[in-house]
Amino acid sequence: xxELASGEVEPALKQEGIVMEFWQTLQTMLGSPLMQxxxxxxxxxxxxxxxxxxxxxxxxxxxxxxxxxxxxxxxxAMGWLAGSAAGLATHDVLAVPGAxxxxxVGAILIEVVRERGRTSADVALALLFYGxxxxxxxxxxxxxxxxxxxxxxxxxSIATVTGLDVWLSVGLAAVILGVGLGLRPALFAxxxxxxxxxxxxxxxxxxxxxxxxxxxxxVSVSMRVVGVLLVSAIMIVPVAVAQLxxxxxxxxxxxxxxxxxxxxxxxxxxxxxxxxxxxxxIVVLAIGVYALAxxxxxxxxxxRTARAAVS
Amino acid sequence: MAVSVRGLRVELGGSxxxxxxxxxxxxxxxxxxxxxxxxxxxxxxxxxxxxxPVTAGEVEIFGAAGKLPWSRIGYVPQRxxxxxxxxxxxxxxxxxxxxxxxxxxxxxxxxxRSLEALEGVGLADRASASVQVLSGGQQQRVLIAxxxxxxxxxxxxxxxxxxMDQESREALARTLAGLQDRGATVLLVLHELxxxxxxxxxxxxxxxxxxxxxxxxxxxGSEAEAEQDRHAHPASSWPxxxxxxxxxxxxxxxxxxx
Numbered sequence: 147x148x149e150l151a152s153g154e155v156e157p158a159l160k161q162e163g164i165v166m167e168f169w170q171t172l173q174t175m176l177g178s179p180l181m182q183x184x185x186x187x188x189x190x191x192x193x194x195x196x197x198x199x200x201x202x203x204x205x206x207x208x209x210x211x212x213x214x215x216x217x218x219x220x221x222x223a224m225g226w227l228a229g230s231a232a233g234l235a236t237h238d239v240l241a242v243p244g245a246x247x248x249x250x251v252g253a254i255l256i257e258v259v260r261e262r263g264r265t266s267a268d269v270a271l272a273l274l275f276y277g278x279x280x281x282x283x284x285x286x287x288x289x290x291x292x293x294x295x296x297x298x299x300x301x302x303s304i305a306t307v308t309g310l311d312v313w314l315s316v317g318l319a320a321v322i323l324g325v326g327l328g329l330r331p332a333l334f335a336x337x338x339x340x341x342x343x344x345x346x347x348x349x350x351x352x353x354x355x356x357x358x359x360x361x362x363x364x365v366s367v368s369m370r371v372v373g374v375l376l377v378s379a380i381m382i383v384p385v386a387v388a389q390l391x392x393x394x395x396x397x398x399x400x401x402x403x404x405x406x407x408x409x410x411x412x413x414x415x416x417x418x419x420x421x422x423x424x425x426x427x428i429v430v431l432a433i434g435v436y437a438l439a440x441x442x443x444x445x446x447x448x449x450r451t452a453r454a455a456v457s
Numbered sequence: 458m459a460v461s462v463r464g465l466r467v468e469l470g471g472s473x474x475x476x477x478x479x480x481x482x483x484x485x486x487x488x489x490x491x492x493x494x495x496x497x498x499x500x501x502x503x504x505x506x507x508x509x510p511v512t513a514g515e516v517e518i519f520g521a522a523g524k525l526p527w528s529r530i531g532y533v534p535q536r537x538x539x540x541x542x543x544x545x546x547x548x549x550x551x552x553x554x555x556x557x558x559x560x561x562x563x564x565x566x567x568x569x570r571s572l573e574a575l576e577g578v579g580l581a582d583r584a585s586a587s588v589q590v591l592s593g594g595q596q597q598r599v600l601i602a603x604x605x606x607x608x609x610x611x612x613x614x615x616x617x618x619x620x621m622d623q624e625s626r627e628a629l630a631r632t633l634a635g636l637q638d639r640g641a642t643v644l645l646v647l648h649e650l651x652x653x654x655x656x657x658x659x660x661x662x663x664x665x666x667x668x669x670x671x672x673x674x675x676x677x678g679s680e681a682e683a684e685q686d687r688h689a690h691p692a693s694s695w696p697x698x699x700x701x702x703x704x705x706x707x708x709x710x711x712x713x714x715x
Contacts, residue, residue, distance in 0.1 A: 346553075
């Protein structure tokens with residue numbers, strides 16, 4: 147009897163020990179200022195990026211974010227160039243502002259090319275992809291750096307965020323969420339049926355440019371977390387997951403925001419324990435969620451069709 | 458005048474699509490625009506709502522030249538726009554019809570109004586369904602509800618019957634009759650009058666960008682037009698015995714295909 151009791155007590159104690167250890171690690175994790183900043187940015191990006199991603203997926207421009215991201219790389223290099231020309235102590239202090247400017251200009255250019263219809267959208271995107279990367283590598287060399295300096299921007303460097311970066315992200319995310327959610331009816335109308343939006347008198351051109359500029363800001367703010375090469379993933383993959391499971395625009399957007407925030411925080415937390423790239427971990431997690439949802443969706447779908455057949 | 462067009466010329470991609478169209482429609486009338494494919498009928502209605510640039514001439518809607526009174530116009534395109542990668546419910550699509558140049562947000566009661574508009578086209582029970590799972594005819598009715606939600610004084614429809622099943626065609630005829638009772642003007646681009654024969658008093662026939670006929674729907678010599686139409690669209694000669702009977706009685710010349 148006594149032996150049996152002690153045998154039961156031991157695993158319970160062990161479990162308690164693991165829980166304690168978990169709480170302690172969580173406390174140290176949350177106590178680290180670096181991790182705090184990284185978490186704030188991850189949550190902001192996770193929530194804001196899918197908002198613009200929903201509009202881009204709706205108008206079948208899922209790769210636009212990628213195109214803008216590549217241009218942002220040229221912007222990063224331009225920021226470096228400006229920084230070293232001005233003799234600033236740290237070369238990359240102007241990198242993110244440079245990316246914001248280049249991304250916004252590039253996004254408006256894409257929109258103009260698309261509207262004119264002279265070049266098909268995919269060719270225009272291809273020009274931006276390669277022009278952006280080549281421009282970035284070229285300019286970083288001119289600025290006295292090497293393409294190794296760009297790696298942090300290509301794959302994300304959430305571990306090196308500064309207090310200034312956090313404030314910049316908070317500002318950009320506030321703009322994206324404010325406009326993206328506040329003007330949702332008009333942006334939905336535009337992205338769902340542009341011809342009808344124009345026939346209704348909606349300022350389609352201004353709204354198109356607004357979408358492009360907001361997408362550019364989203365790319366700039368997400369760049370630090372997942373990097374230029376993966377920036378589109380954090381905008382698009384949560385939406386791809388959500389649209390498998392919903393049938394309204396509103397819930398798709400809300401669910402995508404939730405998924406975005408969840409994978410961003412979870413991915414970041416994993417990299418606190420394991421020496422992995424945060425950006426890549428977040429994206430792989432998101433794609434894992436997509437695979438799960440894709441496997442579950444046919445079951446949900448069958449139920450939905452059955453209901454539709456009854457009604 | 459609800460609609461007045463003078464000397465309208467439209468050039469698209471270097472070719473002249475409309476070549477001097479003059480026409481006007483009085484308030485409260487229902488007018489059908491007929492013509493073969495490529496005759497410019499869709500371009501004509503698109504130029505009314507500002508979707509194609511006018512090369513020369515004047516378009517006046519409710520007496521206002523240049524600036525369109527958007528909130529009074531309801532437009533129904535031929536089919537739902539291509540951009541629909543993200544699911545959207547019928548109610549959401551219909552609510553977007555509440556927006557115009559002054560309103561970027563639909564305001565209070567949008568949900569209720571959207572349900573009412575869907576009820577008007579007989580789709581109240583599909584309000585929460587994704588438009589992607591609706592049939593072609595039901596999608597077309599969603600687009601009609603989207604145009605009607607703003608309670609337009611002028612309804613412009615681009616081939617509403619295309620791809621519609623009979624149930625949807627009959628629902629459309631009822632909806633339009635209701636609009637007419639309210640005193641609204643209806644302008645329809647059509648291939649055939651079909652179920653709408655009873656509503657239409659006047660037809661405009663376009664040929665190569667010019668008006669070839671403008672007069673009562675029951676016109677002598679329309680047989681040739683109807684004949685042409687029938688040959689161009691053999692798929693539309695679906696059987697509809699019940700409706701065919703009434704339509705034939707009202708307008709024998711245009712609907713004798715049954």
